[in-house]
Amino acid sequence: MSVRQKLLAGYLVVAALVALVGAMAWRIDADSARQAAVTEAEHIAQGVGNDVAFGLPADTLGEVPKPLFGDGYALSVYLQRLHKMQDRDVVVVDRDQVVLGDAIPEEVGSRFDNDRGDEVGATIRDGRTRTFIEVSDDYPDGIQQAVVPLVGAGGVTLGAVILEYTPLYDEMLQSTRHTQLGIAAACTAGVLLVLLIGWLIARTLTRRIGQLTAAVLDVRNGRYTRRVDATGRDEITQLGRAFNDMAEQLDRSARDILAKEYTDAILASAGEGICGVDEHNRITFANAAAARITGLSVDELLDQDAAVVLPDADPAAGGPRGPVQREGDMPAPDGSRTRVAYTVSPILRGERSAGAVVLLRDVTRQRALEEQLRHQALHDELTGLPNRALFTDRLEQAMTRSQTPLGVLFLDLDGFKRVNDSLGHGAGDRLLQATAERLLSTVRAGDTVARFGGDEFGIMLDPADGEIVAGLPARLLRALEEPLLIDGREVAVSASIGAVWDAGRYADADEVVRNADVAMYAAKSEGKARCQVFHEEMHVRLVDRLEQESRLRLAVEHGELRLHLQPIVAADTGRSVGVEALVRWQDPALGLRPPGAFLPLAEEAGLSADIDRWVLRESCRTLRQWQDEEPEQAPDWISVNVAAPLLESPGLPDLVTEVLRDTGLRPEALVLEVTETTLMRDVAATAPRLDRLRALGVRVAIDDFGTGYSSLGYLRDIPADVLKIDRSFLDGLVGSGRHRDLIDAVLHLGLTLGLQVVAEGIEDAAQLSELVALGCPLLQGFHCGRPVPAEQLRRQSAAMVAQ
Structure with a gap:
């Protein structure tokens, strides 16, 4: 049993004792009331007996009282008056218990036999006052009676007086009822108060003991930081203080032990x-x-x-x-x-x-790892050759200490991207590794061969004597031109080489490498698979090229691009049903420049996609404005060229969607022109992109058809709507049956495939007549209309309608 239960049990005992005392007080009070009623009844009965035995007190002076015992009438009147006036029921019997007088006259003369315990007879015999319960047919619940002896003169017992004291008893009990209720209420309140005080004290004590017990359990489980409240002056407070002192000592000891174990564990592990x-x-x-x-x-x-x-x-x-x-x-x-x-x-x-x-x-x-990292930092991971940083460092050192001529070659593979795209990056890596091996086998042991990145390599020749200068580039070109077996296929590539033979005269190694790079680009521009030696004019051209790139970048940013439109005419009506968008550059220094003067540069500088985005948005905006303002004269669609960088961008369909939404142009009014060569760069990625565009309602045209490769093969797989016959097919058309048959075959091919066919590059009336005779539906070229600004073309169209 817990302390709390014991305390509550003790207080329950106290409460029971309080209740018992209250019950006893109740009982004593009830007994006192009953005894008082008996005593009072005996006194009344004795008074009645005296009146009966000796007569009523005299009312007048000199009157002699007469006993009522022998006067039946007077006794009856006396008893009736007591019954009526004082509500007293009195019965007087003689020694033989015969009723001499009664409040009920009918009972007079009968024997009093309702005393089953013979209490009346006993009182007559011994003269002692008694009480008894009279039970009769009239009083089945019983009435309380007091019997006293009726003593006459000389102390002779004449009979007995029987007094019903039930009303008196009830009055006595009623007078004590308030006292009893007070006792009951006091006892009840005392019991409840004892229980409440006991519960509160038990709760307080057990809560503190419980807290102390929980704290002891925490300390037993190793939580030595546990403390208990130690405010107060009782024994539990003293116990709490003693516990806190003990816990503090245990905590310090545990921390010391833990610190030592922790230190030992740290040192050991x-x-x-x-x-x-x-x-x-x-x-x-x-x-x-x-x-x-x-x-x-x-x-x-x-x-x-x-x-x-x-x-x-x-x-x-x-x-x-x-x-x-x-x-x-x-x-x-x-x-x-x-x-x-x-x-x-x-x-x-x-x-x-x-x-x-x-x-x-x-x-x-x-x-060892640091050495490996140093090696990796200075060497190419794929080929194991020195990288650009190590090459430049070695060149710097050689330029500082060497007194002999130094040569630097910058080499770039021709056709590497084609191999990489067609056979995969794995094949491209193996091609680079094979190239590195061939370069190492061709140069001398003391020369440095480095890979700069991608398919670019550098070679430092120390010394670069006359024999090396004369023969090494040719040997390198021959070595690289030998076919390689990559993944079971023979692969042949060539190289463009830029050379700087007098590297020692430069003060900066980076400048030497840059000049060799410039010479290499010169070799590529002259047909590839050759070596070009750097000279200062190349540097001038490079500076000029960089300046043009910078100016072109600013042209895109500053709005110097202009949109020109060239009409596409229907052969049967002569009406301009469509236009092709062509970009021009309004150069502040050189004036209006055609596409051929800056688009190649833009592609090299990575600006072609930005230019194409501008052309796309401006074309859609221009045609929509024309159709809104002059719906009868405006062409039905506009054709926009898309270069490779934008076509290869995964975001092209989203860009077209955004432009059409912003400008409000119908998708059917937009035709995107893509060249054969651009399409074939990555057919697997390009075809789904074109499908998404066509799903929008945009049409796709194949530009310069017939100038690329695998034309008929890709026509089966590439989603297209328009076929544009390249201008090269029109050269020699007039007067040449072979040219005429070729164009006729292309026309039938396109029409059979359900494509619109446009012949572009028409420069004279004879070409136009031949194409109309062949049934070419759409015509484009200088003879049909030159590219002009949109406003000018609108005026020309308005003039033609007016005529």
């Missing part, structure tokens, strides 16, 4: 070796890592001289100024050697050395 050395240079402590690094067990290390295991690890070497770091090779018992870096930290007692702590680290793998 540390990845670095730790040794303690005393003032005599003897090892007094070693952890598992120290044993692993030295190749000895911990027991073998203890008491060893530190110099035997740790060369130069003299504890005094650190000195009072602080730790000393060293690194060296440590011989292991198996004969191997470990590269170890260690720090000696002296332990001082005042100014005197008391030993040292030696921290050891196995840096063998770290040093």
Whole structure:
């Protein structure tokens, strides 16, 4: 049983005692009322007996009272008056218990036999007053009667007087009822108060004891920071203070033990070796890592001289100024050697050395990794050749120390992208590795071959004597032109080489490499598969090219581009049913420049996609404005050229959707022109993109048809709506049956496939007549209309309608 239960049980006993006392008081009060009623009834009965035996008191002076005992009438009147006036029911009997007088006249003369216990007879015989319960047919519940002897003159017992004291008894009990209720209420309140006080005290005591018990359990479980409330002056407070003191001591002890265990665990599990050395240079402590690094067990290390295991690890070497770091090779018992870096930290007692702590680290793998990283930082991972950084460094050093001519070659593979795109990046990597091997086998052992990135290589020739200058480029070109077997296929590539033979006269290695790069681009521009030697005019051209790139970039940003439109005419009506959008550059310095003067440069500078986006948006805006303002004269659609960078962008369909939404142009009014060559760069990625565009309602045209390769094959797979016959097919059309048959075949091919066919590049009336005769439905060229600004074309169209 818990303390709380015991306390509550005690208070329940107290409450029971209070209730018992209350019950006893109730009982005593009831008994007192009953006894008072009996006493009063006896007194009344005795008074009645005196009146009956000796007569009523005289009312007048000199009157002699007459006994009522012998006067039946007077006795009856007397008893009736008592019944009526005082509500007293009195019966008078003689010695034989015969009724002499009664409030009920009919009972007079009968024997009083309702006394089953013969209490009346006993009173007549012995003269003692008694009480009894009269039970009769008239009073089945019983009435309370008091009987007194009727004593006459000379003390002779004449009979008995029987008095019903039930009303008197009820009056007495009623008078005590308030007292009893007060006793009951007081007892009830006392019981409840005792129980409430007991519950509160028990709750308070048990709560504090419970807190103390929970705190003890926490301490038992190792939580030594637990404390209890110790405010107050009672014994539980003293116990709480004693507990807090005990917990504080346990907490300090636990922290000390934990700190030591923690330190020991750290030292034991540390990845670095730790040794303690005393003032005599003897090892007094070693952890598992120290044993692993030295190749000895911990027991073998203890008491060893530190110099035997740790060369130069003299504890005094650190000195009072602080730790000393060293690194060296440590011989292991198996004969191997470990590269170890260690720090000696002296332990001082005042100014005197008391030993040292030696921290050891196995840096063998770290040093090897650092060497590997240095190699990776300066070498190409794929080919193992030096990279641009190492090449430049070697060139700088050679330019500083060498007195002999230095040569630098910048080499770029021709056709590498085609191999990489068609056969995959794995094949491209193997091609680069094979190229590196051929370059190394062609140059001298002392020359440096480096890979700059992608398919670009550099070669430093030291020295670059006359024989090397004369013969090496040709040998390199021949070596690279030899076909290679890549993934079971023969692959042939060539190289464009730029050369700087007098590198030593330059002050900056980067300038030498840049000039070789310029010469290499010159070789590419002259037909590839050749070597070009750098000269200053190339640098001038390069500077001019960079300046043009910068100006072109600003032209895109500053709105210097202009949109011109060239009509596409229906052969049967002569009406301009469509227009092709062509871009011009309003150069502030050189005036209006045609596309051929800046689009190749834009493609090289990565600006062609930005230009195409501008043309697309401006074309859609222009046609929509024309259709809104002059719906009868405006063409039905506009054709916009899309170069490779924008076509290869995954966001092209989203861009077209956005432009159509912003400008409000119907998708059917937009035709995107793509060249054969651009389409074939990545058919797998391009075809789904064109399908998405056509799903929007935009049409796709194949521009310059017949000038690329695999034309008939890709027509089956590429989604297209329009076929544009290249202008080269029109050369020699007039007067040449072969040319005429070829164009006729292309026309029938396009129409059979359900494509619209446009012949572009029409420059004279004869070509126009031939094409109309062949049934070409759509015509475009200078003869049909030159490219002009949109406003000018609108005026021309309005004039033609007016005629």
